[in-house]
Amino acid sequence: xxxxxxxxxxxxxxxxxxxxxxxxxxxxxxxxxxxxxxxxxxxxxxxxxxxxxxxxxxxxxxxxxxxxxxxxxxxxxxxxxxxxxxxxxxxxxxxxxxxxxxxxxxxxxxxxxxxxxxxxxxxxxxxxxxxxxxxxxxxxxxxxxxxxxxxxxxxxxxxxxxxxxxxxxxxxxxxxxxxxxxxxxxxxxxxxxxxxxxxxxxxxxxxxxxxxxxxxxxxxxxxxxxxxxxxxxxxxxxxxxxxxxxxxxxxxxxxxxxxxxxxxxxxxxxxxxxxxxxxxxxxxxxxxxxxxxxxxxxxxxxxxxxxxxxxxxxxxxxxxxxxxxxxxxxxxxxxxxxxxxxxxxxxxxxxxxxxxxxxxxxxx
Amino acid sequence: xxxxxxxxxxxxxxxxxxxxxxxxxxxxxxxxxxxxxxxxxxxxxxxxxxxxxxxxxxxxxxxxxxxxxxxxxxxxxxxxxxxxxxxxxxxxxxxxxxxxxxxxxxxxxxxxxxxxxxxxxxxxxxxxxxxxxxxxxxxxxxxxxxxxxxxxxxxxxxxxxxxxxxxxxxxxxxxxxxxxxxxxxxxxxxxxxxxxxxxxxxxxxxxxxxxxxxxxxxxxxxxxxxxxxxxxxxxxxxxxxxxxxxxxxxxxxxxxxxxxxxxxxxxxxxxxxxxxxxxxxxxxxxxxxxxxxxxxxxxxxxxxxxxxxxxxx
Numbered sequence: 054x055x056x057x058x059x060x061x062x063x064x065x066x067x068x069x070x071x072x073x074x075x076x077x078x079x080x081x082x083x084x085x086x087x088x089x090x091x092x093x094x095x096x097x098x099x100x101x102x103x104x105x106x107x108x109x110x111x112x113x114x115x116x117x118x119x120x121x122x123x124x125x126x127x128x129x130x131x132x133x134x135x136x137x138x139x140x141x142x143x144x145x146x147x148x149x150x151x152x153x154x155x156x157x158x159x160x161x162x163x164x165x166x167x168x169x170x171x172x173x174x175x176x177x178x179x180x181x182x183x184x185x186x187x188x189x190x191x192x193x194x195x196x197x198x199x200x201x202x203x204x205x206x207x208x209x210x211x212x213x214x215x216x217x218x219x220x221x222x223x224x225x226x227x228x229x230x231x232x233x234x235x236x237x238x239x240x241x242x243x244x245x246x247x248x249x250x251x252x253x254x255x256x257x258x259x260x261x262x263x264x265x266x267x268x269x270x271x272x273x274x275x276x277x278x279x280x281x282x283x284x285x286x287x288x289x290x291x292x293x294x295x296x297x298x299x300x301x302x303x304x305x306x307x308x309x310x311x312x313x314x315x316x317x318x319x320x321x322x323x324x325x326x327x328x329x330x331x332x333x334x335x336x337x338x339x340x341x342x343x344x345x346x347x348x349x350x351x352x353x354x355x356x357x358x359x360x361x362x363x364x365x366x367x368x369x370x371x372x373x374x375x376x377x378x379x380x381x382x383x384x385x386x387x388x389x390x391x392x393x394x395x396x397x398x399x400x401x402x403x404x405x406x407x408x409x410x411x412x413x414x415x416x417x
Numbered sequence: 418x419x420x421x422x423x424x425x426x427x428x429x430x431x432x433x434x435x436x437x438x439x440x441x442x443x444x445x446x447x448x449x450x451x452x453x454x455x456x457x458x459x460x461x462x463x464x465x466x467x468x469x470x471x472x473x474x475x476x477x478x479x480x481x482x483x484x485x486x487x488x489x490x491x492x493x494x495x496x497x498x499x500x501x502x503x504x505x506x507x508x509x510x511x512x513x514x515x516x517x518x519x520x521x522x523x524x525x526x527x528x529x530x531x532x533x534x535x536x537x538x539x540x541x542x543x544x545x546x547x548x549x550x551x552x553x554x555x556x557x558x559x560x561x562x563x564x565x566x567x568x569x570x571x572x573x574x575x576x577x578x579x580x581x582x583x584x585x586x587x588x589x590x591x592x593x594x595x596x597x598x599x600x601x602x603x604x605x606x607x608x609x610x611x612x613x614x615x616x617x618x619x620x621x622x623x624x625x626x627x628x629x630x631x632x633x634x635x636x637x638x639x640x641x642x643x644x645x646x647x648x649x650x651x652x653x654x655x656x657x658x659x660x661x662x663x664x665x666x667x668x669x670x671x672x673x674x675x676x677x678x679x680x681x682x683x684x685x686x687x688x689x690x691x692x693x694x695x696x697x698x699x700x701x702x703x704x705x706x707x708x709x710x711x712x713x714x715x716x717x718x719x720x721x722x723x724x725x726x727x728x729x730x
Contacts, residue, residue: 132627137557158631165628172627177620182642191638192628244628 076146080107081284082131082168082252087143089126089135089308096358100126102308104143108252113278113285115299115316117292117331119354123308124288128254131286132170133160148251166196169250173257175237179229185240186225189213192247212243215280216273235266239273246277253277254286259294271298292335296320301393304328307355307365310386314394324389324396324405326370333412348412364399371412372400460723467719470712477709481527488521493676501695511697513686519701526678527705530660533594533679534709537659540598542652545605550636550644552606553613564610567603575600576665583671590673593666597659605651612644619643646724653717657710664706680706 076083089101101123108114116124129135131145133153145153147167152160164170172178180188189209193200206225213221216239229237238258245253255274259267275298278285287299295302295316302319304312304327312325323329333348352369355361361368367379378384378399386395389405398404462468480487489509496516503511510519552563579596586592616622617640625635641648664681666672668688673679680702687698 134623134626161629161631163629164626165630170624170627172620172624174620178624180621180625180639180643182645191625191630195629195631195634241624244624247628 073146073149076149077107077109078149079109080146081110081148082108082286083144083146083149084127084131085144085146087127087130087145088141089123089130090140092138092140093358098357099308099360100139100357101130102360104305104308104310106303106310106313108284108286110251110284111278111282112300113287113298115295115302116286116288116305117290117295117302118305119290121354121357122305123357124290124305125256126308127305128170128256128286128288131254132164132168133157134164162196165192165245165250166248167250168252168254169245169248171238171242171245171253171255171258174261175241176229176234176261178241179237179244181229184226184228185232186210186213188229189225189240189244189247192244196248208247212247213240215246215277216240216243217269218243235262235269238262238266238270242270242273242277246281246283249281250283252284252286254288256288257290258287259289259291267294274298292331304331307360308357309365309397311366311398312396313386314391314396318391318394322394322405323409324394324401325366325398326372326400326404327366328396329404329407329409329412330369330371333409335409345410345413348409348414364397372398372404374400457723461719464719464722466715467722470715470719474709474712474716477527477705477712478531481524481531484521484524484528488518488524490518490521492521492525493517494521501698503694503697510701513698514695519698522678522683523680523701523705526680526683526702529590529673529677529679530663530681530706531709533590533597533663534656534660534713536594537597537601538652538655540594541602541655541659542605542648544598544602545607545651546609546641546644546648548602549606549609550613550641553610554617554632554636554640556614560610563606567606570600570603573600575662576669579662579666580669580671583666588671588674590677593663593673597662601655601658601662605648605655608647608651609641609644612647613640616640616643646720650717650721650724653713653720657713657717660706660710660713 073085075085083106085105087101087104088099091098091100104123104127106114106116116127118124126135126139130139130141130153133155135141141153143153144151147163152163155163179185183191186206186209189212190205193205193208209225210221213224218224218236218239224232224236229240232240238261242255242258253274258274259270262270271294274285274287277283285298287295289295299316301315302313303310304319304325306327312319312323312328314324319328320332323332327350330348330350334350336347350369355365355368361380363376363378363380363382364370364373364384367373367375370379373379382399384397384399386397387401388395389401396404484492494517496512499512499516501512501514501516502508505511508518508520510523512518513522548563548567552560552567578600582596583592586596617635622635622639625639630638660680663672663679664684667679667681668685670685672681672685675682683702684699684706687695687702690696690698
């Protein structure tokens, strides 16, 4: 990662080589004050702004947000895969070790073996000229050049079997275009878990799939987590997926984390108006409420070039008190009750009293 | 619903609950499962001219390189009393002033012409692919430097450089091959670079990086294999270009020197015979070059269509 380019020298020196106090000992992956900016013709795009979160062993962290809220950029920043023009600051820690400043050659050894990624579109993320089995084998040989051919083949078949590809021996000999969409995504997952990584970052792994296949893929991911104990960072804009799979949730808006908590806290006691709005906009199947209109968050997500001052959500917020403090002061993430449930809202106490149903209106 | 076989309910999706059409039964059905190469050959064989050209070219190559066994006369076998006569039963392509059998001479000359064509195509393709891949993949200053070097080679007057270089380094076949390759790689470099520029943005390259692959591995395992179509097409066309350039050089007197001959050399030697009784000395080498180059070009066309899944042929 090219963080060194634009980080002031004094900031670099402040990075202690020893374990930092604010990085939990048992976290597999920690992100601290991550900020990613892209210079563009219209100005600086603030893709990710002061984002911090931890991922612990054996847990699924869901990162939710609208398109353009900085979810994917975050994952690329963790992997050190952002283009050179990106200005990155902040740190990423793998098991307490800073990895954001590492040289390309060092971070490459982590990629795929310790931290792996599942891409959104498996059709384009599989190389069309290689057989699926060979591609999975490739993912292994990248980190283990001297592995025995027959062992390698066995491992590939085992992986395909693990992700639920029928006839794995024959399927390994086929090309990606001979796979169906769901099978490609599962092959992609097989590729990313080939080296049993500690962290699996899944960037919208189910977006390109229909709900039946979505369910299969999510089920495969859960099963794999049980097998390998790896932590999963699940990036998605689908609240339903998060509710079903995640243990903890990071809600992002305009490049910032607006609320972090465990899945029950987020879904049953949202503290941020944005989370509340998202939940109120979800249709519910468990009750017949045909007389109630779903909530709608007014307006559009902001341009990341001109992020609104103060709280980025204030122009769309029902609870905003403008100008002071919502449009002048950036709200900090703070806990109301439980220390592990934090939200960035000046009026989190008021929002916490509300439930999604309160935002819905009677159908006329 | 019929009785479900007594089968343990697995939590693994199987053929039964896999809704996509590409499953189970297709695997054993060879008419459905086709690899890229099978599709490629199928499309190539549909290109009739390319197939005929491939056969003709292989025949020409075989005849030339089997000359020691096939040629009706030994190499450089002179029959001074006979002199230059037209085609006959004994001498299919006639003889030259020294009474040498032209068929025999052409077979040996073809070896040189084809060798030069193939070797130049091979070397310039390797060079061009390397330059193009590095420039396309690394972009920024690497790209700038490599592409300006490429531009430099493109703007120099090739024939003049060739003439000077051959004067300086001699005109053995090896020298000519190296010089022609050194002046011919730029076209392939440009094609490869432009292809790589688009391919490196594909998600599977990103995925390869995310799995920890090195730059070298990404270039050799992902980028170049995905560019192989345009590379092969251009390599084929480079064969034709090299054969023609070699002929031009020989015609201008810079090519291989006697006793080594090439088709271009033979053409140059017969230069003065246009419209005379010895015109056959001109026709046969000329035809050989024409047919070979045409074949190579048709094969290139066929390859291009075969590599392009969208082509309608």
